[in-house]
Every structure is written in structure tokens, then in C-alpha cells.
Amino acid sequence: MNLKHLQDICATVRRDIITMIGKANSGHPGGSLSLVEILVSLYYEVMNIKPEDPQWEDRDRLVLSKGHGCPALYSVLAHRGYFEKDKLITLRKLGSILQGHPDMKKTPGIDASTGSLGQGLSVAAGMALGAKLKNKNYKIFCIIGDGEMQEGQIWEAMMASIHYKLDNLTIILDHNRLQIDGPNDAVMSLGHITERMKAFGFDVCEVDGHDIEALINTFCRPSSQGKPKFVIANTVKGKGVSFMENQVGWHGKTPNAEEVKKALIELGGEI
Amino acid sequence: MMEKAKSPRIAYGEALLELGEKDEKVVVLDADLAHATQTAMFAEKFKNRFFNVGIAEQNLMGLAAGLALSGFIPFASTFAVFGAGRAFEQIRNTICYPNSLNVKIAVTHAGITVGEDGGSHQAVEDISLMRSLPGMTVIVPCDAVETKKAVFAASKIKGPVYIRIARPVAPVITNEDDCFIPGKANVIRKGRDVTLFAAGLMVAKALEAAEILDGNGISASVINIHTIKPLDVETVLREAGSTGRAITIEEHSIIGGLGSAIAEVLIEKMPVKMKRIGINDLFGQSGTPDELLKHYGLTAEHIVSAVNEML
Numbered sequence: 001m002n003l004k005h006l007q008d009i010c011a012t013v014r015r016d017i018i019t020m021i022g023k024a025n026s027g028h029p030g031g032s033l034s035l036v037e038i039l040v041s042l043y044y045e046v047m048n049i050k051p052e053d054p055q056w057e058d059r060d061r062l063v064l065s066k067g068h069g070c071p072a073l074y075s076v077l078a079h080r081g082y083f084e085k086d087k088l089i090t091l092r093k094l095g096s097i098l099q100g101h102p103d104m105k106k107t108p109g110i111d112a113s114t115g116s117l118g119q120g121l122s123v124a125a126g127m128a129l130g131a132k133l134k135n136k137n138y139k140i141f142c143i144i145g146d147g148e149m150q151e152g153q154i155w156e157a158m159m160a161s162i163h164y165k166l167d168n169l170t171i172i173l174d175h176n177r178l179q180i181d182g183p184n185d186a187v188m189s190l191g192h193i194t195e196r197m198k199a200f201g202f203d204v205c206e207v208d209g210h211d212i213e214a215l216i217n218t219f220c221r222p223s224s225q226g227k228p229k230f231v232i233a234n235t236v237k238g239k240g241v242s243f244m245e246n247q248v249g250w251h252g253k254t255p256n257a258e259e260v261k262k263a264l265i266e267l268g269g270e271i
Numbered sequence: 272m273m274e275k276a277k278s279p280r281i282a283y284g285e286a287l288l289e290l291g292e293k294d295e296k297v298v299v300l301d302a303d304l305a306h307a308t309q310t311a312m313f314a315e316k317f318k319n320r321f322f323n324v325g326i327a328e329q330n331l332m333g334l335a336a337g338l339a340l341s342g343f344i345p346f347a348s349t350f351a352v353f354g355a356g357r358a359f360e361q362i363r364n365t366i367c368y369p370n371s372l373n374v375k376i377a378v379t380h381a382g383i384t385v386g387e388d389g390g391s392h393q394a395v396e397d398i399s400l401m402r403s404l405p406g407m408t409v410i411v412p413c414d415a416v417e418t419k420k421a422v423f424a425a426s427k428i429k430g431p432v433y434i435r436i437a438r439p440v441a442p443v444i445t446n447e448d449d450c451f452i453p454g455k456a457n458v459i460r461k462g463r464d465v466t467l468f469a470a471g472l473m474v475a476k477a478l479e480a481a482e483i484l485d486g487n488g489i490s491a492s493v494i495n496i497h498t499i500k501p502l503d504v505e506t507v508l509r510e511a512g513s514t515g516r517a518i519t520i521e522e523h524s525i526i527g528g529l530g531s532a533i534a535e536v537l538i539e540k541m542p543v544k545m546k547r548i549g550i551n552d553l554f555g556q557s558g559t560p561d562e563l564l565k566h567y568g569l570t571a572e573h574i575v576s577a578v579n580e581m582l
Contacts, residue, residue: 057342105370112340113369116360122330123365126337129322133298134341153361156330164322 001045006212009044009079010036014240015269016075016088022260024092027100028068030250031145034176034209034235035072041215042141043076051081054108060138061111061127065120066145066174067101068252074098074107082109118151120144121171125161128169128228141219143172147179150188162201165226170219171202173230174209176237180251194232202230209233240267278440280379282415284309286422287346291317297426298338300324300347302331308348308379328353332361332374339372344426347374351381351435355397362431363404371406371430377422379436381411382522383550383567384472384560386439393555399527401433402500408432408453409500411521411529413474414443417497420451428453435471437522439560442475445495456503458510462490465516465578468507470496470529473520473548473569480574489578502532508541516581517545520574522564525549546577 013036021027043049047060064073071091078085083097090096097106101115112127114120124142131138148154161169173193181187190196197204203224207214215233223229237251238244241263255263291297291313298320305311305323314321324331328349335345347354354376355362366374378397385393401409408428412418418436425432432453449457459474460481469477474495481491494510496503511517517537519530530547537543550567564570 103369112336113364116364119329119333119361119365122333122361123337123340125330126334126339127341128337129334130338130341130343133319133338133343153327153329153333156325156327157333160324160327160330160334163325 001216003212006040006044010040010212011268012079013040013072013075015264015267017071018241018255018260018263018267020071020074020088020091022255022257023089025254026092027071027254028252029244029255030178030237030247031066031069031174031176032072033239033241033244034174034237035069035143036239037210037212037215038143038172038174038233039072039076041212041219043080045216046219047141048138051109054082058136058138061140063112063114063120063124063127063140063142064102065114065124065142066117066148067115067120069143069174070102073102077107077109083107117145117148118153121154121157124169125157125164125166128161128166129164131168132166138168140169141172142169143174146173146175146177146184146190147187149173149190158200161228166228167223167226170223170229170231173232174235175232176235178237178246178248178251182248197230197232201227203227204230204232206232206234209235210239242266276440276442277415279412279415279418279437280309282418283377283379283422283436284312286419287313288316290423290426291320294344294426296342296344298322298343298345300331300335300345302326302328302349302353304349307350310348328358329361332358333365335374336365336369336372339374345374346377348377348379350392351378351394351397352392354378355394355400355433359400366431367404367406373429373431375425375432375434377434377436380438381435382437382471383555383563384437384439384522386560386563387557389557390554395524395550395555396527397435398499398523398529399531402527402532406430407500408498409435410453410498411435411470412497413471413495414441414445416443416445416447417451421497424451424453437472441472444475444478451497454498454501454503456506457495457497458492458506459495460491460493462492462514464490464514465518465581466492466494466510466514467518467520467574468494468496468529468533469520470499471522473522476569476571477520477574479571480578483571483575484578489582491578496529499529499532502536504536507533507536511537511543512541515543517543518548518574518577518581520548520569522569523549525551544581546581548574548577
């Protein structure tokens with residue numbers, strides 16, 4: 001692993017996110033920026049994939065259940081070679097392969113269509129169940145949001161993943177602590193999430209969601225026998241752009257031309 | 272040898288069992304209703320291909336989607352009201368929207384013939400919901416024999432299929448060797464004066480009505496629309512056209528179901544006199560199935576008077 005290289009990729013992905021959302025004049029910058037290190041770690045170091053063969057049966061799969069973070073995923077997929085990078089600026093445009101929320105029909109590398117919160121984890125658990133039924137060793141990763149945990153279906157899926165002993169499933173919580181209407185704790189508290197998830201029966205790990213080395217180590221560590229892994233990745237919403245960091249207002253707001261410029265300079269871009 | 276009466280849901284359970292032997296890609300999921308939906312037969316025989324997900328219908332549909340994405344042919348079963356109703360958005364967003372995933376949503380206890388459990392458990396709007404989803408096939412078998420054929424046919428269709436199965440013991444009116452092709456309606460009686468389009472348990476009622484009408488010198492066609500979507504437009508136009516009078520009969524709301532589907536075709540292509548018989552924008556209630564059918568006007572006698580009014 002070349003840490004510096006991965007950090008550079010993360011910076012590039014962040015610049016892509018700002019540029020794409022700026023050009024689309026719509027999208028979700030905050031929850032895309034919080035995901036960057038998680039996705040770069042997975043797609044560059046952890047997941048067994050063949051970008052030239054997106055449907056390869058033995059590949060590891062990723063379900064981005066918090067689908068609104070897809071600008072980050074699209075950028076990572078483009079840089080990994082799933083499709084041309086010049087497609088990125090077509091985000092959210094009519095006829096684009098890059099829909100406002102992940103669409104497996106249109107985008108090479110998207111393993112499941114998501115976007116309606118609370119539904120992706122069930123699909124990921126179904127995939128993990130399917131892998132076991134086929135005696136395949138591939139792994140399933142599912143990224144959920146902390147606000148998303150308020151959906152009842154998440155708890156149904158978590159119960160099932162423990163019941164079926166899906167140790168080939170890793171649930172990653174992008175814990176940036178903010179949702180559209182405010183902090184999780186003000187809207188609907190998740191309580192002591194680490195303790196809750198331990199009590200639920202997961203193999204729980206807590207990690208700095210922007211520490212690439214720590215993320216890779218956590219993702220690669222085998223899970224305890226028979227238990228799905230639940231990784232609480234503590235992240236910063238809007239990470240990397242000073243005026244967006246930890247700001248509720250940047251959940252689904254588009255930066256104007258001036259803000260795009262300012263953000264790109266902060267992210268080391270050339271204007 | 273034709274059986275006289277049998278519950279379509281029993282036929283569903285038997286069909287799954289047989290299908291499970293033939294195709295190891297078939298997996299079955301249920302939400303704590305395996306003994307009611309009859310998936311328990313499959314569960315007993317194929318323990319490792321059966322998943323009881325507990326009372327969690329949203330997750331039921333999501334897990335089925337994930338299994339379909341893994342190359343399996345999942346049959347997801349629960350009662351119609353919980354499948355099409357509670358998990359509607361999961362069916363929309365994790366089964367139909369992604370890529371018309373190969374999930375078979377086979378629900379039992381559809382319509383008012385659920386009986387005593389009452390209105391909360393009687394889906395009378397499920398066809399309407401399912402029919403509106405792009406790529407969804409909607410099949411409503413009329414009896415136990417047709418139910419089995421529908422299950423086998425659904426397993427061959429690539430994409431989502433909604434199979435609406437009735438709970439009570441019901442007359443068997445089709446034969447083992449009758450042709451069943453999804454999307455191709457079956458003309459089971461030819462008449463000159465009026466065309467009765469029926470689905471599900473109402474096909475038997477329409478046949479009964481046609482017999483009574485025959486005794487009164489009125490000749491009625493009876494068309495079994497076992498597939499509501501894709502609708503057999505050609506047969507609908509031909510049969511409605513040949514009599515100039517169309518009556519639809521369904522154990523479902525008159526809003527959005529069979530009657531609406533046929534009206535949509537006729538109004539655009541060939542307006543004829545038409546009447547929809549079904550649940551008139553109401554919820555059901557407790558009672559025996561027969562009492563409820565009588566209360567809501569889904570009997571042969573009711574069909575006969577509708578025909579008489581139209582003539």
C-alpha cells in the first residue's frame with residue numbers, strides 16, 4: 001500500500017465531487033465527502049474486483065445503501081477504470097449513465113440500485129446469503145448512513161444478517177452525525193451506537209473514517225466466527241472543504257461558482 | 272382426473288415442491304406465514320433453500336432481490352396485503368426499478384375471500400398497485416389447477432412476477448391439459464350477447480352466471496383474464512367487439528384492477544357498453560367468504576342482473 005498515492009486519489013475524488021455537483025447544479029456534497037476514504041480503501045486495497053469485467057461472478061460487491069453519496073462512488077469507479085472519466089461531468093443530466101442515485105442498469109460497477117433509504121442492507125444481506133448458498137467466497141460490503149439507521153427495515157436486515165450468520169457481510173456506518181434536518185441526536189438519536197450494535201450481536205469495530213490505514217486494516221481483518229462485521233466509521237460530513245465541514249446545510253445544497261472555486265483551491269486543485 | 276374443489280394456496284405449495292425438485296435455483300422466502308401460504312411444504316423438503324425471514328416484509332423483498340442478483344429464482348410469499356401493500360416501495364425500488372429483478376412475489380389470501388380476519392387483511396387494491404409498476408407481470412389464477420401452471424410459467428419468465436392466490440377451497444374449472452400462456456387470455460365460453468371478462472375466483476362465478484343467462488335465452492362469452500399485465504389486448508378487443516357489451520368481474524376494487532385495465536383498452540380503441548363489477552371503493556370486513564361475496568355483489572346472480580340491466 002502506498003499511503004501517499006491513496007491520499008492523492010482521495011483529494012482527486014473530492015475535487016471530482018465538487019466539480020460534478022457544481023456542474024449538475026444539484027446533488028449531495030456533505031455525505032459524499034464523508035465517504036471518500038472508505039470508498040478509496042475498499043476499491044483500491046480491499047475488494048477483489050475486475051473493473052474490466054464488472055459482472056465477474058466471483059467479485060466482491062458493494063451496496064451503497066446511502067445512495068445519495070454516489071458522486072464519491074462514481075468518481076472512484078471512473079478512476080478504477082469502470083468507465084471513462086469524462087462521463088463524470090454528466091452527473092444528473094438527461095440520458096447520463098450517472099443518475100442522481102445509483103442505477104445498476106446504467107452504470108458499470110454499480111452492484112445494486114439504491115437511493116430510497118433503508119433498503120440497500122436487505123439487498124446486501126440477500127447477496128451474502130446467495131454467496132453462502134453457492135459456496136462462494138466473495139464478500140459483500142454495505143455502506144449505510146447514520147440517519148438511514150432510523151429506517152425500520154435496516155433493523156430487520158440487521159436481525160436477518162445475524163440470524164443467518166452472514167460473516168461474509170461487512171456493514172459500514174458512515175457516522176457523520178448529521179442528517180437533513182439537523183444532528184442525529186436532535187432528530188432521532190441512535191443512542192450509544194457501539195454498545196447497541198455489540199448487544200445486537202455484531203462483530204463491532206470503531207474506526208476513524210478518514211484514516212486510510214486504519215480503514216484497510218479494519219476491513220481486511222477476518223470477522224469473528226459466524227458474525228457479520230459492523231464498522232462504525234466516524235466521519236466528518238463535508239470533509240476536506242472548510243466551509244462545508246460539519247454543516248447541516250451542506251447535505252443537499254449545491255455550491256455556486258464562487259464556492260466551487262474556493263473548495264477546489266482548498267482541495268489542492270488548479271483553477 | 273379433475274378434482275372438484277381445492278384451495279389455490281394448497282396448489283401453490285404443491286407446485287413449489289415440484290418446481291424445487293426440477294430447478295435447484297428456486298429458493299423460497301416467507302415472512303412467518305409458511306403454514307398459511309403453504310410454503311411450509313417446500314421448507315420441509317428443501318431446508319437449505321427456504322428462508323423464513325420473520326415478520327418483516329420489507330426485508331423479505333430486499334433479501335429476495337439480493338438472491339435474484341446472485342442468480343437464484345426467489346419466490347417471496349406472504350399475504351397479498353403485506354406483500355403488495357406494506358412492501359410496495361421495496362418491490363418498486365429494489366425489485367422492479369433496479370433491473371426488473373427475477374423475483375416472484377407469490378401472495379396468498381388475496382381479496383375478500385380471506386373471510387373472518389376482516390378488512391385489515393383483505394387486499395382489494397393489490398392488482399392496482401402491482402399493475403402500475405413497469406416490467407411487472409401480474410397473474411391471477413382462477414383455480415388450483417391454473418395456480419400450479421402459473422407458478423411454473425412464472426419461473427420461466429425473466430423478471431418480476433406477481434401471482435395473486437386465493438385462500439378458500441374453490442371450484443376447479445380448468446383442466447390439466449388446458450393451455451396456459453401468460454399474457455394470453457383463455458376464451459372458455461363463446462356467446463353472442465355479452466362478454467364477461469373475469470379473473471381469479473370470479474371466473475367460476477362468471478361461468479355460473481353464463482349458465483343461468485343461457486336458461487333465459489341470453490348468450491354470454493366468458494373470458495378468463497388470468498394475466499392482468501401484460502393484458503391480452505387482441506383477445507379483449509375481439510371478444511368485446513363480437514358482442515358489443517363488456518362486463519368485468521373481479522374480487523378487487525373497481526379502481527385500478529381488471530376492470531380498469533380493460534376499460535383503458537376499450538375506451539381508446541373500441542368503446543362498447545361496459546360495466547365493472549368489483550369492490551366499489553370500499554374496504555372489506557369480517558364474515559364467511561360466501562357471505563362477503565354476496566354482501567359485496569360478487570355472485571352469479573349479481574352478474575346476471577348486471578347483464579339484464581345492460582341489455
